[in-house]
Amino acid sequence: MDLPVRDVSASGYRSLRDITYPMSRLDVFVGANGVGKSNLYRALELIQAAAANRLGERLAAEGLDRALWAGPRQGRTPTRLALAVTLSDPGRREAAYRYEVEVGFPPPTAGAFAQEPQVKLEALTYHSGGKRLRMMERRNNAVMARGTDGRPAEIDMDLLSSETLLGRLEDPARYPELDLVRRTVLGWRFYHDVRTDAASPLRRPCVAVASPTLDSDGANLAAVFATLAHIRGDTTDLDAAIDHAFPGARLDLPPPVREASFGLRLPEFPQRVFEPAELSDGTLRFLALAGALLAYRLPPFIALNEPEASLHPDLMAPLAAMIATAAKRSQVWLVTHAEGLAQALAAHGAVRTVSKVEGATTIAGLTRLGVFRDEDD
Structure with a gap:
């Protein structure tokens, strides 16, 4: 069973300051050179890289310092980039899986290279009927996952800070939801x-x-x-x-x-x-x-x-x-x-115009909540 993409989010990545895009069957993006159309595309590739446990490698190849949003930040918020995707559960109309990952620089005391991307937060949440159930959560090196018994449990595993739990925790029998999300994202082309x-x-x-x-x-x-x-x-x-x-x-x-x-x-x-x-x-x-x-x-x-x-x-x-x-x-x-x-x-799908406002990629009509303003507004 494949899970259709409901929406994709990216913040702090290149020109993607903070954007959530609701997916349809066919989405077409047009715009001038340099407005960030390819950054939207790359963000999707990075989500797949997380499923393949290659997110750290991909961001290191880009250069994490160059991949991060270069514009102004609010207060003392940490320098991070965040990616997320929501996948619909075809068996339940309102249900969905949401995978999120945040990446930043390692602290000076960490056992990592100075510019090595470090996963700070990673989570898989199941949304159904207004309720949210954490299927997996990782905060730095602390890992929790919910198995087939429905109970959350801490997991002791050799997980490097540059690795993703989505790519490493391969146990389909014990964690079928995690496996389903991983296989779906790896199937993207x-x-x-x-x-x-x-x-x-x-x-x-x-x-x-x-x-x-x-x-x-x-x-x-x-x-x-x-x-x-x-x-x-x-x-x-x-x-x-x-x-x-x-x-x-x-x-x-x-x-x-x-x-x-x-x-x-x-x-x-x-x-x-x-x-x-x-x-x-x-x-x-x-x-x-x-x-x-x-x-x-x-x-x-x-x-x-x-x-x-x-x-x-x-x-x-x-x-x-x-x-x-x-x-x-x-x-x-x-x-x-x-x-x-x-x-x-x-006539077959949504055609979206991409532009830049103060250095940030924007999509015409799209609000920060990830919905499009009514054309009559």
């Missing part, structure tokens, strides 16, 4: 590092193994296509998307043996199969997006950061059609500079 250069894995065959979902780097694209064609036996949506983007073209998908491969037949050369190594960057990128959005099994949450890069304007309508189709099976979060793409998706 972020598609922004899909390379199309000459050495890109997209341009080479891959191991022939059934692949229902495209990897974040797109390396299993050929296997994703082969799974649709030779295991599911249905490439209707994929064929329609290819024809919409490149009229008259069609994919060539030979039955895999040890490796899976694909090619493209173009209408002007119907007897010739163009292999991935011969395709333009834009054509290959569109095919990778088709693999991400039309795969046999979509992840519960898909994030796309400027998918229009290297695509011709004529491909915006076919891309929008694929995104709208994917949003029927998954939640989609899209950051784009392409006004045409955003306009094409306006």
Whole structure:
């Protein structure tokens, strides 16, 4: 069972001073360069990093001093960044799980490197009918978790200050709710590092193994296509998307043996199969997006950061059609500079304008409570 994202919060992270965003099936973010659209995207990646026990590593790679909000602070509040996500419980309409984590610098006396990110607070809370039940809580090194018996208990474990409890406490039998949240967040996919250069894995065959979902780097694209064609036996949506983007073209998908491969037949050369190594960057990128959005099994949450890069304007309508189709099976979060793409998706989801006010990222109409003002106000 996957848990849909209800909202995501971030404070003290880069230009995200304090923001809570309520999610829908399809959320599209537009705005000028430098307003913080990518910071919203990165905040989601950091939540996944917490589930993978790599949050400290990711923030250390960014440089915690550079990742923290650089603007003014209130009083003597500690220098921290906070991330949170609320996941709906599909089995109970008003119920939800909320995961929160706060990170800051270690004190001078701590057994940690001077600039090493340290988890100060971490919690998983179950909300239902106005009641809140702490399923897990960690304050510095003190850890409590509620097992299947329903009783909270302190846990003695070797937990470094840079590690997350969400990523470390792996005991599905004893802590099923924690495991459910972790698996759901780890199932998210972020598609922004899909390379199309000459050495890109997209341009080479891959191991022939059934692949229902495209990897974040797109390396299993050929296997994703082969799974649709030779295991599911249905490439209707994929064929329609290819024809919409490149009229008259069609994919060539030979039955895999040890490796899976694909090619493209173009209408002007119907007897010739163009292999991935011969395709333009834009054509290959569109095919990778088709693999991400039309795969046999979509992840519960898909994030796309400027998918229009290297695509011709004529491909915006076919891309929008694929995104709208994917949003029927998954939640989609899209950051784009392409006004045409955003306009094409306006009928299918929420298009939000992102800007900066006094250095802080803001979303038009969004209040600090995480709700949008009525358009009539």
